[in-house]
Amino acid sequence: MRILLLTAGSRGDVEPFVALGQQALDRGHEVCLGVTREFVDPIRAAGLDVATLEGDFADLVAQQGVSAWAALRSYRTVVTPMMAAVLRSAAEAALAFRPDVVVHHPKVISAPVAAARLGVPHVLVELVPTLTPTRAFPAAGVTTVNLGPLNPLTCRATAATSGMFAATLRSIRSDLDLPVRGPLPPPGLTLVPVSTALLERPADWPQTTQITGAWHRAGVDPCAAGGLDAEVEAFLDAGEVVYAGFGSMAAGDPAARAHAIVGATRATGRRVLLVTGWGGLAVPEDLATGNDVLVRRDLPHAAVLPRCAVAVHHAGAGTTHAAVRAGTVSIPVPFLADQPFWAALLHRRGLGTAPLPARHLTTAALTKALQSLPTPAAAARAAQTMTPRGRLRACCPAHRARRTRTVTPAH
16 A cells, blocks of 8 residues: 655654554565655654655744744734645645555645645544544543533634635645645544544544543654763663653743753752753853763653653653653643643643643742642552554555554553
Protein backbone atom coordinates (compact mmCIF):
# COMPACT_ATOMS: atom_id res chain seq x y z
CA MET A 1 0.00 0.00 0.00
CA ARG A 2 1.19 3.51 -0.79
CA ILE A 3 0.56 5.77 2.20
CA LEU A 4 0.96 9.54 2.18
CA LEU A 5 1.23 11.21 5.59
CA LEU A 6 0.75 14.98 5.79
CA THR A 7 1.34 17.09 8.89
CA ALA A 8 2.25 20.66 9.81
CA GLY A 9 3.14 22.50 12.99
CA SER A 10 5.67 22.01 15.76
CA ARG A 11 7.56 18.95 16.98
CA GLY A 12 4.47 17.56 18.71
CA ASP A 13 2.59 17.63 15.40
CA VAL A 14 5.33 15.79 13.55
CA GLU A 15 6.72 13.06 15.81
CA PRO A 16 3.54 10.91 15.88
CA PHE A 17 3.47 10.86 12.09
CA VAL A 18 7.12 9.80 12.02
CA ALA A 19 6.30 6.89 14.34
CA LEU A 20 3.35 5.89 12.15
CA GLY A 21 5.45 6.17 9.00
CA GLN A 22 8.31 4.11 10.38
CA GLN A 23 6.08 1.27 11.51
CA ALA A 24 4.16 1.26 8.23
CA LEU A 25 7.50 1.13 6.42
CA ASP A 26 8.58 -1.79 8.61
CA ARG A 27 5.45 -3.65 7.53
CA GLY A 28 6.30 -3.31 3.87
CA HIS A 29 4.20 -0.32 2.88
CA GLU A 30 5.48 2.52 0.70
CA VAL A 31 5.43 5.68 2.78
CA CYS A 32 6.00 9.36 2.10
CA LEU A 33 5.76 11.98 4.85
CA GLY A 34 4.99 15.59 3.95
CA VAL A 35 6.40 18.14 6.41
CA THR A 36 7.47 21.76 6.38
CA ARG A 37 11.09 22.68 5.67
CA GLU A 38 12.47 22.72 9.23
CA PHE A 39 11.77 18.99 9.66
CA VAL A 40 12.89 17.66 6.27
CA ASP A 41 16.51 16.78 7.13
CA PRO A 42 15.94 15.01 10.48
CA ILE A 43 13.05 12.99 9.08
CA ARG A 44 15.01 11.99 6.02
CA ALA A 45 17.79 10.91 8.39
CA ALA A 46 15.19 8.78 10.20
CA GLY A 47 14.79 6.75 7.01
CA LEU A 48 11.56 8.10 5.55
CA ASP A 49 10.88 9.54 2.12
CA VAL A 50 9.95 13.18 2.54
CA ALA A 51 7.81 15.62 0.59
CA THR A 52 8.68 19.22 1.42
CA LEU A 53 5.71 21.44 2.24
CA GLU A 54 6.36 25.11 1.54
CA GLY A 55 6.45 26.66 4.98
CA ASP A 56 8.55 26.93 8.11
CA PHE A 57 6.76 27.09 11.46
CA ALA A 58 10.03 27.44 13.39
CA ASP A 59 10.84 30.59 11.40
CA LEU A 60 7.30 31.89 11.92
CA VAL A 61 7.60 31.45 15.70
CA ALA A 62 11.04 33.10 15.65
CA GLN A 63 9.57 36.12 13.85
CA GLN A 64 6.44 36.68 15.91
CA GLY A 65 6.33 34.19 18.79
CA VAL A 66 3.04 32.48 19.61
CA SER A 67 1.08 35.54 20.64
CA ALA A 68 -2.48 35.57 19.30
CA TRP A 69 -2.24 39.32 18.82
CA ALA A 70 0.94 38.98 16.77
CA ALA A 71 -0.75 36.34 14.65
CA LEU A 72 -3.72 38.65 14.05
CA ARG A 73 -1.45 41.56 13.13
CA SER A 74 0.43 39.47 10.59
CA TYR A 75 -2.50 37.33 9.48
CA ARG A 76 -2.74 38.78 5.96
CA THR A 77 0.95 39.44 5.40
CA VAL A 78 2.58 36.36 6.94
CA VAL A 79 0.20 33.67 8.21
CA THR A 80 -2.18 33.46 5.26
CA PRO A 81 0.53 33.32 2.55
CA MET A 82 2.47 30.65 4.43
CA MET A 83 -0.57 28.49 5.12
CA ALA A 84 -1.67 28.85 1.51
CA ALA A 85 1.75 27.58 0.43
CA VAL A 86 1.53 24.67 2.88
CA LEU A 87 -1.93 23.67 1.65
CA ARG A 88 -1.07 23.98 -2.02
CA SER A 89 2.21 22.06 -1.70
CA ALA A 90 0.43 19.32 0.27
CA ALA A 91 -2.04 18.83 -2.58
CA GLU A 92 0.84 18.79 -5.07
CA ALA A 93 2.65 16.18 -2.97
CA ALA A 94 -0.41 13.95 -3.10
CA LEU A 95 -0.72 14.23 -6.86
CA ALA A 96 2.99 13.47 -7.29
CA PHE A 97 3.04 10.45 -4.93
CA ARG A 98 -0.38 9.07 -5.98
CA PRO A 99 -1.07 7.22 -2.72
CA ASP A 100 -3.70 4.60 -1.97
CA VAL A 101 -4.63 6.54 1.18
CA VAL A 102 -3.92 10.00 2.60
CA VAL A 103 -3.45 10.26 6.38
CA HIS A 104 -3.40 13.86 7.55
CA HIS A 105 -3.24 16.36 10.37
CA PRO A 106 -6.32 18.62 10.75
CA LYS A 107 -4.21 21.65 9.77
CA VAL A 108 -3.68 20.17 6.30
CA ILE A 109 -7.21 20.92 5.13
CA SER A 110 -6.25 20.48 1.48
CA ALA A 111 -5.69 16.74 2.04
CA PRO A 112 -9.38 15.82 1.51
CA VAL A 113 -9.34 17.83 -1.72
CA ALA A 114 -6.35 15.92 -3.05
CA ALA A 115 -7.86 12.61 -1.94
CA ALA A 116 -11.08 13.43 -3.76
CA ARG A 117 -9.16 14.28 -6.93
CA LEU A 118 -7.29 10.96 -6.74
CA GLY A 119 -10.38 8.98 -5.76
CA VAL A 120 -8.74 7.55 -2.61
CA PRO A 121 -9.85 7.60 1.04
CA HIS A 122 -8.43 9.96 3.59
CA VAL A 123 -7.91 9.42 7.31
CA LEU A 124 -8.02 12.34 9.76
CA VAL A 125 -5.56 12.25 12.66
CA GLU A 126 -7.08 14.13 15.58
CA LEU A 127 -3.91 14.62 17.62
CA VAL A 128 -5.94 16.74 20.00
CA PRO A 129 -9.62 15.90 20.63
CA THR A 130 -11.21 18.97 19.09
CA LEU A 131 -13.28 17.86 16.10
CA THR A 132 -15.39 14.83 17.05
CA PRO A 133 -18.30 16.06 19.21
CA THR A 134 -18.93 14.41 22.58
CA ARG A 135 -20.87 15.18 25.73
CA ALA A 136 -17.95 13.84 27.81
CA PHE A 137 -15.77 16.96 27.57
CA PRO A 138 -15.48 20.25 25.64
CA ALA A 139 -13.17 20.53 22.66
CA ALA A 140 -9.59 21.02 23.82
CA GLY A 141 -8.54 24.62 23.50
CA VAL A 142 -12.02 26.09 23.80
CA THR A 143 -12.59 25.78 27.55
CA THR A 144 -11.68 23.47 30.43
CA VAL A 145 -15.13 23.91 31.99
CA ASN A 146 -17.34 20.87 31.47
CA LEU A 147 -20.49 22.17 29.79
CA GLY A 148 -22.34 18.86 29.84
CA PRO A 149 -24.91 18.68 27.01
CA LEU A 150 -23.39 21.81 25.46
CA ASN A 151 -19.94 20.24 25.08
CA PRO A 152 -20.60 19.08 21.48
CA LEU A 153 -21.15 22.70 20.42
CA THR A 154 -17.55 23.58 21.30
CA CYS A 155 -16.32 21.45 18.39
CA ARG A 156 -17.96 23.87 15.98
CA ALA A 157 -15.57 26.61 17.06
CA THR A 158 -12.49 24.57 16.14
CA ALA A 159 -14.01 23.21 12.92
CA ALA A 160 -14.84 26.75 11.81
CA THR A 161 -11.17 27.78 11.66
CA SER A 162 -10.84 26.10 8.25
CA GLY A 163 -13.14 28.82 6.93
CA MET A 164 -10.25 31.28 7.23
CA PHE A 165 -8.64 29.55 4.25
CA ALA A 166 -11.78 29.00 2.20
CA ALA A 167 -10.48 31.10 -0.69
CA THR A 168 -7.26 29.08 -0.87
CA LEU A 169 -9.23 25.82 -0.85
CA ARG A 170 -11.51 27.04 -3.63
CA SER A 171 -8.48 27.91 -5.70
CA ILE A 172 -6.92 24.47 -5.11
CA ARG A 173 -10.20 22.73 -5.97
CA SER A 174 -10.43 24.71 -9.18
CA ASP A 175 -6.83 23.86 -10.12
CA LEU A 176 -7.61 20.17 -9.55
CA ASP A 177 -10.74 20.34 -11.74
CA LEU A 178 -13.08 19.81 -8.79
CA PRO A 179 -16.21 21.84 -8.04
CA VAL A 180 -15.11 24.85 -6.01
CA ARG A 181 -18.02 24.47 -3.59
CA GLY A 182 -19.95 21.64 -2.09
CA PRO A 183 -19.07 18.81 0.28
CA LEU A 184 -16.12 16.50 -0.16
CA PRO A 185 -16.10 12.85 0.97
CA PRO A 186 -15.70 12.75 4.77
CA PRO A 187 -12.79 10.95 6.37
CA GLY A 188 -13.26 7.21 6.28
CA LEU A 189 -11.71 7.06 9.71
CA THR A 190 -10.68 9.48 12.44
CA LEU A 191 -7.76 8.31 14.58
CA VAL A 192 -7.02 9.88 17.97
CA PRO A 193 -3.45 8.95 18.99
CA VAL A 194 -3.92 9.70 22.68
CA SER A 195 -2.97 7.44 25.58
CA THR A 196 -5.77 5.90 27.57
CA ALA A 197 -3.62 6.68 30.61
CA LEU A 198 -4.85 10.22 30.02
CA LEU A 199 -8.17 9.93 28.21
CA GLU A 200 -10.78 7.20 27.87
CA ARG A 201 -12.74 6.92 24.64
CA PRO A 202 -16.13 8.66 24.98
CA ALA A 203 -19.04 6.24 24.57
CA ASP A 204 -20.87 8.62 22.25
CA TRP A 205 -18.13 8.83 19.60
CA PRO A 206 -19.02 7.15 16.32
CA GLN A 207 -17.30 3.88 15.44
CA THR A 208 -15.31 5.71 12.78
CA THR A 209 -13.51 7.66 15.54
CA GLN A 210 -11.07 5.54 17.53
CA ILE A 211 -8.48 6.19 20.24
CA THR A 212 -5.41 4.24 19.13
CA GLY A 213 -2.98 4.99 21.93
CA ALA A 214 -0.05 7.37 21.52
CA TRP A 215 2.07 6.91 18.40
CA HIS A 216 5.64 6.51 19.51
CA ARG A 217 8.70 4.46 18.63
CA ALA A 218 10.71 3.35 21.68
CA GLY A 219 14.12 5.00 21.74
CA VAL A 220 13.37 7.16 18.70
CA ASP A 221 13.16 10.95 18.91
CA PRO A 222 13.55 12.04 15.27
CA CYS A 223 12.92 15.75 15.77
CA ALA A 224 15.56 16.22 18.47
CA ALA A 225 19.14 17.09 17.65
CA GLY A 226 21.07 13.86 18.13
CA GLY A 227 21.75 12.05 21.40
CA LEU A 228 23.17 13.20 24.73
CA ASP A 229 26.65 14.67 24.98
CA ALA A 230 29.01 13.78 27.81
CA GLU A 231 28.22 16.92 29.81
CA VAL A 232 24.48 16.19 29.77
CA GLU A 233 25.12 12.56 30.74
CA ALA A 234 27.26 13.64 33.69
CA PHE A 235 24.69 16.24 34.78
CA LEU A 236 21.88 13.68 34.77
CA ASP A 237 24.00 11.21 36.71
CA ALA A 238 25.05 13.68 39.42
CA GLY A 239 21.76 13.93 41.33
CA GLU A 240 18.07 14.85 41.21
CA VAL A 241 17.30 16.94 38.10
CA VAL A 242 14.33 19.08 37.11
CA TYR A 243 13.69 19.25 33.37
CA ALA A 244 12.31 22.61 32.19
CA GLY A 245 11.32 23.33 28.61
CA PHE A 246 8.47 25.07 26.80
CA GLY A 247 9.11 24.04 23.21
CA SER A 248 7.83 26.61 20.72
CA MET A 249 6.14 28.84 23.31
CA ALA A 250 8.04 32.02 22.48
CA ALA A 251 5.60 34.29 24.27
CA GLY A 252 5.88 36.75 27.12
CA ASP A 253 9.33 37.08 28.70
CA PRO A 254 11.34 33.86 28.21
CA ALA A 255 14.26 35.25 30.23
CA ALA A 256 12.01 36.00 33.22
CA ARG A 257 10.71 32.42 33.01
CA ALA A 258 14.27 31.09 33.15
CA HIS A 259 15.01 33.25 36.22
CA ALA A 260 11.86 31.98 37.94
CA ILE A 261 12.73 28.35 37.25
CA VAL A 262 16.34 28.62 38.40
CA GLY A 263 15.27 30.53 41.49
CA ALA A 264 12.69 27.88 42.41
CA THR A 265 14.95 24.90 41.81
CA ARG A 266 17.73 26.47 43.88
CA ALA A 267 15.24 27.32 46.64
CA THR A 268 14.26 23.64 46.85
CA GLY A 269 17.80 22.29 46.57
CA ARG A 270 17.39 20.86 43.08
CA ARG A 271 19.36 21.06 39.84
CA VAL A 272 17.78 22.09 36.56
CA LEU A 273 18.22 21.22 32.89
CA LEU A 274 16.91 24.15 30.84
CA VAL A 275 15.90 23.32 27.25
CA THR A 276 15.30 26.53 25.30
CA GLY A 277 13.51 25.02 22.27
CA TRP A 278 12.13 27.45 19.71
CA GLY A 279 12.30 30.31 22.19
CA GLY A 280 10.22 29.14 25.14
CA LEU A 281 13.18 29.94 27.40
CA ALA A 282 16.00 32.45 27.09
CA VAL A 283 18.89 32.01 29.50
CA PRO A 284 21.22 34.96 30.21
CA GLU A 285 24.87 33.96 30.61
CA ASP A 286 25.02 35.04 34.24
CA LEU A 287 22.13 32.70 35.08
CA ALA A 288 23.83 29.56 33.79
CA THR A 289 26.70 29.71 36.26
CA GLY A 290 27.37 27.01 38.79
CA ASN A 291 27.05 23.26 38.55
CA ASP A 292 23.30 23.21 39.26
CA VAL A 293 22.18 24.66 35.88
CA LEU A 294 22.74 23.24 32.41
CA VAL A 295 21.34 24.71 29.18
CA ARG A 296 20.67 23.06 25.83
CA ARG A 297 18.58 24.09 22.84
CA ASP A 298 17.06 20.69 22.18
CA LEU A 299 17.29 17.20 23.66
CA PRO A 300 15.49 13.91 22.98
CA HIS A 301 12.66 13.49 25.46
CA ALA A 302 13.00 9.71 25.43
CA ALA A 303 16.60 9.89 26.64
CA VAL A 304 16.22 12.71 29.17
CA LEU A 305 12.82 12.61 30.86
CA PRO A 306 13.10 9.12 32.41
CA ARG A 307 16.22 10.36 34.23
CA CYS A 308 14.56 13.50 35.61
CA ALA A 309 12.55 13.68 38.83
CA VAL A 310 10.21 16.42 37.60
CA ALA A 311 9.29 17.92 34.23
CA VAL A 312 8.22 21.57 34.05
CA HIS A 313 6.65 21.98 30.62
CA HIS A 314 3.96 23.73 28.59
CA ALA A 315 1.64 20.69 28.48
CA GLY A 316 1.64 20.35 24.73
CA ALA A 317 0.23 17.00 23.59
CA GLY A 318 3.61 15.59 22.59
CA THR A 319 5.51 16.67 25.71
CA THR A 320 2.65 15.56 27.95
CA HIS A 321 2.74 12.07 26.48
CA ALA A 322 6.55 11.99 26.66
CA ALA A 323 6.46 12.85 30.38
CA VAL A 324 3.81 10.22 31.12
CA ARG A 325 5.68 7.62 29.08
CA ALA A 326 8.83 8.40 31.09
CA GLY A 327 7.02 8.03 34.41
CA THR A 328 8.05 11.58 35.30
CA VAL A 329 5.86 13.81 37.45
CA SER A 330 4.83 17.03 35.69
CA ILE A 331 4.39 20.64 36.65
CA PRO A 332 2.27 21.77 33.70
CA VAL A 333 2.63 25.42 32.72
CA PRO A 334 0.04 25.91 29.97
CA PHE A 335 0.21 28.89 27.64
CA LEU A 336 -2.63 28.58 25.13
CA ALA A 337 -4.76 26.41 22.83
CA ASP A 338 -5.08 22.78 23.95
CA GLN A 339 -2.43 23.02 26.68
CA PRO A 340 -4.88 23.76 29.55
CA PHE A 341 -6.77 20.60 28.51
CA TRP A 342 -3.70 18.36 28.86
CA ALA A 343 -2.59 20.17 32.03
CA ALA A 344 -5.98 19.51 33.64
CA LEU A 345 -5.84 15.83 32.62
CA LEU A 346 -2.38 15.43 34.15
CA HIS A 347 -3.61 16.86 37.45
CA ARG A 348 -6.85 14.87 37.40
CA ARG A 349 -4.97 11.60 36.87
CA GLY A 350 -2.47 12.34 39.66
CA LEU A 351 0.37 12.70 37.16
CA GLY A 352 1.11 16.35 37.83
CA THR A 353 0.49 19.33 40.05
CA ALA A 354 -2.39 21.72 39.54
CA PRO A 355 -1.79 23.70 36.35
CA LEU A 356 0.42 26.76 36.81
CA PRO A 357 -0.55 29.12 33.95
CA ALA A 358 2.45 30.67 32.21
CA ARG A 359 1.40 34.19 33.15
CA HIS A 360 1.57 33.17 36.83
CA LEU A 361 4.97 31.48 36.64
CA THR A 362 7.10 33.09 39.36
CA THR A 363 9.85 31.84 41.63
CA ALA A 364 7.42 31.70 44.55
CA ALA A 365 4.67 29.90 42.61
CA LEU A 366 7.04 27.31 41.16
CA THR A 367 8.72 26.78 44.53
CA LYS A 368 5.31 26.01 46.00
CA ALA A 369 4.58 23.56 43.17
CA LEU A 370 7.93 21.80 43.68
CA GLN A 371 7.08 21.43 47.36
CA SER A 372 3.66 19.86 46.65
CA LEU A 373 4.39 17.25 43.99
CA PRO A 374 2.14 14.20 43.76
CA THR A 375 3.71 10.90 44.69
CA PRO A 376 5.46 9.25 41.73
CA ALA A 377 3.46 6.01 42.04
CA ALA A 378 0.68 7.11 39.66
CA ALA A 379 3.22 8.30 37.10
CA ALA A 380 5.02 4.95 37.30
CA ARG A 381 1.76 3.03 36.76
CA ALA A 382 0.79 5.24 33.82
CA ALA A 383 4.20 4.69 32.22
CA GLN A 384 3.66 0.93 32.40
CA THR A 385 0.38 1.21 30.49
CA MET A 386 2.21 3.01 27.67
CA THR A 387 4.65 0.18 26.98
CA PRO A 388 4.83 -0.04 23.16
CA ARG A 389 2.83 -2.85 21.62
CA GLY A 390 4.28 -2.39 18.16
CA ARG A 391 1.00 -1.75 16.37
CA LEU A 392 -0.42 1.22 14.50
CA ARG A 393 -3.87 1.71 13.04
CA ALA A 394 -4.10 2.69 9.41
CA CYS A 395 -6.73 2.80 6.76
CA CYS A 396 -7.46 -0.06 4.38
CA PRO A 397 -8.33 1.51 1.02
CA ALA A 398 -9.90 -1.71 -0.21
CA HIS A 399 -12.69 -1.06 2.30
CA ARG A 400 -12.81 2.68 1.55
CA ALA A 401 -11.38 3.48 4.97
CA ARG A 402 -14.47 2.11 6.69
CA ARG A 403 -12.58 -0.68 8.35
CA THR A 404 -9.14 -0.75 9.95
CA ARG A 405 -6.11 -2.87 9.49
CA THR A 406 -4.08 -3.55 12.64
CA VAL A 407 -0.84 -1.58 12.47
CA THR A 408 -1.17 0.50 16.13
CA PRO A 409 1.37 1.48 18.82
CA ALA A 410 1.31 1.95 22.50
CA HIS A 411 -1.25 3.36 24.85
